[in-house]
Amino acid sequence: MRIQRVRSKWKKTGALLQSAELKKHVPDTRWFGRKSLQDMLDQYGMVYVKPDNGSFGKGVFRVERLHPPQVGYQFRIGTSTHHAATFDKLYEQLQQRTGKRPYLVQRGIHLLTHRKRRFDVRVMVQKNPHGVWETTGMIGRLGDPRKIVTNYHNGATPMSLSRLMTQHLPSAKQQSFTARLASLGALAARQLETRYPRLKEIGVDVAVDKDLFPWILEINTLPDPFLFRKLNDKRVFRKIYRYAVSYGRFKRNGRAASR
Secondary structure, rough: OOOOOOOHHHHHHHHHHOOHHOOOOOOOOEEEEEEHHHHHHHHEEEEEEEEEOOOOOOOOOEEOOOOOOOOOOEEEEEEEEEEOOOOHHHHHHHHHHOOOEEEEEEOOOOOEEEEEEEEEEEEEEOOOOOOOEEEEEEEEEOOOOOOOOOOOHOOEEEEOOOHHHHHOOHHHHHHHHHHHHHHHHHHHHHHHHHHHOOOOOEEEEEEOOOOOEEEEEEEEOOOOOHHHHHOOOOHHHHHHHHHHHOOEEEOOOOEEOOO
């Protein structure tokens, strides 16, 4: 039986929102359009505009309403920054760049930083050999200071979560914090499985705000296990890989299975 993959961010978000517990961890997300963009900029000040079917952080815009004495709006994509004096000009510029592809607008979360670089967390959740969802790994992704996304394939630096959280949380409280993230990841997996029963693995991208509240930014149903090789604790990757073999993503000889 083939492992199920789901590309649409909108569909995955919709599945998460069916859970009352998860709903409070999902940032406001709507289809991109003139009204949704204007309403959300008025409400949140900063949003991300992202393709519904995108990956690796490609095609993502960070859009902000500027604060006095500055006027107008600013948006960034990749390493470039653009300005618009009015909302109409902003929307026109974004429309030209997004074309006819379906895009979403998501409330922007101000991420925690490490040495003035923003980071988020990838939480790996897999079906274990007994068929139970288990959080098998967590790793921080320290964003390239020139870019707006924290994807590894877009220049981010993998780093242990404990190292990144040191300045934000006493070491005595880190264990309960990681347990909270692990529980959130497993809950997200169980909820998605109610709609997509052939899922075997997910990568949950979590933003942590200044109040240490975790937000689920995205769910990846084809997560990269090799990211976890960057951790000093090699047991994490070995477990992730062993589970991936058990449900058929990889063959025992190390090659990817045809599924």
